[in-house]
Amino acid sequence: MSSSTGAGPGLPGTGGPTKPQPRMIPVGGGKGGVGKTFVVANLGTALARMGYRVVTVDGDLEGANLHTCLGVSQPSASLADYVAHREEDLGKLALETATPNLRLIAATGGNLATPQPGHARRVQLLRELRKLPADFVLIDLGAGTHPAVMDYFMVGDDGVIVVSPEPTSVENAYSFLRAAFYRRLRLSMVSYDVRRVVTLAMDESNERGIRTPLDLLREVQALDKTEGKRFVEAMRAFRPRVLINGVRTAQDVQLGFSVRSICRKYFGFDAEYLGYVNFDDGVRRSVRSRRPLLELAPRCDASIYLARVANKLAATAPAASQGAATR
Amino acid sequence: MKPLSEQDHYEVLEVARDASGEGVERAYRLAHGTYTDDSLAGYSVLSNADAAAIRERIETAYRVISDAESRRAYDASLRAVDDTPEPPRPSPEEQVQAVLELEVPEAVVSGIEPFEEFEEEPGGAFDGARLRRSRMRRGLELDDVARVTKVSSTYLRFLEEERFEELPARVYVRGFITLYAGCVGLDAQSVAEDYMRRFDSQSISPGRRGAPS
Numbered sequence: 001m002s003s004s005t006g007a008g009p010g011l012p013g014t015g016g017p018t019k020p021q022p023r024m025i026p027v028g029g030g031k032g033g034v035g036k037t038f039v040v041a042n043l044g045t046a047l048a049r050m051g052y053r054v055v056t057v058d059g060d061l062e063g064a065n066l067h068t069c070l071g072v073s074q075p076s077a078s079l080a081d082y083v084a085h086r087e088e089d090l091g092k093l094a095l096e097t098a099t100p101n102l103r104l105i106a107a108t109g110g111n112l113a114t115p116q117p118g119h120a121r122r123v124q125l126l127r128e129l130r131k132l133p134a135d136f137v138l139i140d141l142g143a144g145t146h147p148a149v150m151d152y153f154m155v156g157d158d159g160v161i162v163v164s165p166e167p168t169s170v171e172n173a174y175s176f177l178r179a180a181f182y183r184r185l186r187l188s189m190v191s192y193d194v195r196r197v198v199t200l201a202m203d204e205s206n207e208r209g210i211r212t213p214l215d216l217l218r219e220v221q222a223l224d225k226t227e228g229k230r231f232v233e234a235m236r237a238f239r240p241r242v243l244i245n246g247v248r249t250a251q252d253v254q255l256g257f258s259v260r261s262i263c264r265k266y267f268g269f270d271a272e273y274l275g276y277v278n279f280d281d282g283v284r285r286s287v288r289s290r291r292p293l294l295e296l297a298p299r300c301d302a303s304i305y306l307a308r309v310a311n312k313l314a315a316t317a318p319a320a321s322q323g324a325a326t327r
Numbered sequence: 328m329k330p331l332s333e334q335d336h337y338e339v340l341e342v343a344r345d346a347s348g349e350g351v352e353r354a355y356r357l358a359h360g361t362y363t364d365d366s367l368a369g370y371s372v373l374s375n376a377d378a379a380a381i382r383e384r385i386e387t388a389y390r391v392i393s394d395a396e397s398r399r400a401y402d403a404s405l406r407a408v409d410d411t412p413e414p415p416r417p418s419p420e421e422q423v424q425a426v427l428e429l430e431v432p433e434a435v436v437s438g439i440e441p442f443e444e445f446e447e448e449p450g451g452a453f454d455g456a457r458l459r460r461s462r463m464r465r466g467l468e469l470d471d472v473a474r475v476t477k478v479s480s481t482y483l484r485f486l487e488e489e490r491f492e493e494l495p496a497r498v499y500v501r502g503f504i505t506l507y508a509g510c511v512g513l514d515a516q517s518v519a520e521d522y523m524r525r526f527d528s529q530s531i532s533p534g535r536r537g538a539p540s
Contacts, residue, residue, distance in 0.1 A: 171371040214330050250468045251360075258361035258368030261341060265331055265381060266372055278463070301456045 022055070022134040024126075024155045025313065028180075029162040030172030032063075032143035035245040036162045038283060038293075040140040041069035042303070045292040046310030048102035052135040055094050057105040059152045060142035061115040064107035070097045071290045075106035082125060083110065083117040090128045099295060103134075116148040126155050136313075145179040153180050154187070160241045160274060163259065165252040173242075173259070181213065181238055181269060188234035194220055194227045214268045241274040243309065248279045275309040277302050331381060335405060336388035344402070348393070353466070355389045453513070453521040455489040461511045462487075476506035483507060486522075491529055500526060 027040050037060075044056040058066035058079065067075050075095055081087040094103040117125060129137050141149050153159045159180070163173045179202075186198040197219050201210040210216050213235065221228035240263075244256045256273040263271040280302035286293035294303050329338065337344050342354045361368050362381045369378060391397045451457065462472060469487075473480040482503055485493045494500050501523055508518035 165367065167367060167371070170367055174372050247463065250463050250466045250471075253463050254357060254360060254466055255368055257357050258366065261358065261361050262369055262372060264341070266377070268330075276463075278460075301460070304456075304460070 021130050022132055022137045023313075024130065024137050024139070026059070026139040026141055026153045026155055026159040027162060028141035028149060028153045028159060028176060029169070030143065030145065030176035031164075031169045034162050034164040034169050035277075035283075037066050037069050037140050038287065039160075039162050039243060039245060039277070039306075040066060040138050041292045042294050042306045043310050043313065044070075044102055044136070044138050045099050045294040046307045047136050047138075047314060048099050049294065050310065050314060051101065052314065053101050053133065054136045054138065055103045055105060055129075055132050055134045057129065057137060057139045058107035059139045059149070061107045061110045062142060064110070066140045067104060067106040067108060068290050069287060070099075070102070070104050070292060072097055072104055072106065073290070075104070075108050078106040078108045078110070079125075080107065080110035080115075082128075083115075083121065090125075090132060094132065099292070116146070119147070119151070122148060122151045126152070129155070145176055150179055150183050154184060157184070157237045158239050158241055158272070160243055162243050162245050163255070164246045165244060165248075165255050170255070170259070177240060177263065177267070177271075180240065181267060184238050185213065185216070185231060185234050188230055189220075189227055190230070191224055191227050194224055194231075197223065212266055212268065217268070235269050238269045239272060240269075241272040243274045244276040246279045247276045252276070275305065275312060277305040277309070331384060334384075336391050336401060339384050339388040340392060342392075344405075351389070351392050355385070355393070358385045358389075452525070453508075453518040454525055455487040455522075458507060458511065458513075458518070458522075459487040461513055465511050467511060472507060472510050475510045476503070478503045478506055489525065489529070491526055494526075497523075497526065 025043075027036050027043075029036055037058075040056055044054045048054045056066060056070065058064050060066070061079060061083065064078070067073070072095055077087065077093045077095065079093065081093060082090060087093060090105065093105045095106065097104050116122075129139075139152050139155070141152055143149075153176075161173055161176060163169050182198060182202045186195055186202070189195045189198055197208075197210075198216065200206050200208060201213075201216045201219075208219070210219060217228065217231055217235070220231045242256050242259050244252060247253055253276050256276060260271045260273050263269055278301055280293075280300060282293055282297050282300040283302055286296045289296060293300065294306060297303055298307075331339065337346070340346075340351065340354045340358060342350055346354070359382075360366060362373070362378045362385065364370070364375050364378055366378075373381070391401050462469075469480040469483050472478075472483055476483075482494065485491075486500070486503060486507060491500075494503075501519055504522045505515045505519050508515040
């Protein structure tokens with residue numbers, strides 16, 4: 001029922017007094033090559049440099065490269081060990097990086113035949129991630145809208161989507177948001193009939209002519225008033241955050257506000273404009289030298305933008321780190 | 328979340344009810360750019376008809392809100408609606424709507440003064456990159472700055488990129504940088520001081536290339 005918001009606070013009775021949980025920040029965006037991995041590596045670095053305990057997780061089991069961006073050339077363990085049940089303790093998979101406070105769960109060495117864990121294992125994985133002793137867990141998602149990707153994104157209602165100011169990326173970002181949003185709505189619905197209508201609406205060319213979530217809301221309200229309320233709640237709770245990467249002009253900066261406006265006017269949910277990172281040649285240099293930009297050139301333009309975004313993330317964080325510090 | 332048809336003019340423009348004239352202008356410009364037929368943000372989700380319908384609402388809202396007198400009259404009519412007692416038996420849909428409306432202001436408030444959301448950097452010297460960051464934050468292209476300052480956008484770009492050897496004599500550079508700073512809302516004097524210090528330290532040996540390409 002209402003436990004549909006995220007994976008819930010863990011199983012009851014798993015650890016005595018409730019430990020403060022890390023902030024989960026999935027980073028997706030649909031399209032490949034928009035800089036998700038770069039963003040995760042550098043936001044992780046920025047937060048770690050601010051003194052937070054950070055675990056970055058490579059969720060891209062089919063195209064792992066977060067380890068490279070963080071300068072861990074040959075990870076000794078990886079998420080693949082968890083997927084294959086070789087290791088049950090995620091904490092043991094979190095490797096140290098060159099940056100203090102920053103650890104990495106890599107995704108190398110996976111099974112080519114079945115890279116992604118099945119649904120049950122994914123749920124378990126997300127639950128385990130919440131138990132990591134950290135202030136922030138940043139998850140680098142693969143491209144596309146595969147159910148596994150969406151499950152990781154759904155670990156919270158405020159995941160980050162990275163968009164580059166190009167038509168292809170913007171298009172995929174909307175498909176991604178659409179997929180995430182409908183998935184969230186369907187998970188929140190209890191009644192079989194209503195779920196079926198939501199599933200129907202997920203087909204963009206559905207015969208009922210349901211085009212937007214606002215259309216769908218009307219249908220749901222007509223079917224079942226209680227579900228209608230739940231639907232509205234789910235719409236309100238869904239609050240993804242948009243990061244524009246590779247900005248060159250002020251118009252590119254504006255794109256984030258435009259996307260936010262369209263989310264509000266067309267889809268009917270609020271998106272937050274988390275920030276933007278400019279296009280900077282230093283970015284390519286950092287990837288080439290396999291070190292986070294924030295370590296390599298903390299004063300360069302893109303680093304300053306990234307640090308700004310990290311500040312914003314930290315500012316909106318619940319006081320988890322304080323709780324952790326007293327522990 | 329209200330469908331567009333039920334939103335008031337402020338909600339359509341995504342500004343708070345007490346938004347300043349400048350805030351309304353900015354919101355209008357943003358909305359205008361967002362809902363053109365070929366807008367990067369919109370073309371893949373909005374049909375031309377959708378975009379046209381939204382544009383029409385935006386234009387109407389802007390017409391009313393941007394004029395002080397019609398805005399006053401409109402505000403009065405909104406207040407009158409707000410003061411009207413609830414209809415005796417709201418439909419379930421209206422109830423849902425009422426719940427939504429309770430929390431709408433927060434969302435709307437977050438939408439004002441869009442470019443102010445990214446706070447100004449606390450410190451550090453003003454170099455070319457920082458000037459560019461300030462400009463982007465204000466949503467200005469180089470051409471916008473050129474229009475206001477009457478300094479060619481090529482020189483403005485050289486200022487940002489600190490291509491000192493391509494800039495004219497020192498006295499002009501100082502003039503340009505002062506105009507630039509004023510245009511992007513920075514304190515012209517301290518910017519000019521910082522910037523000229525960099526300029527002087529890097530253009531001592533003539534012919535030296537200090538350009539980052």
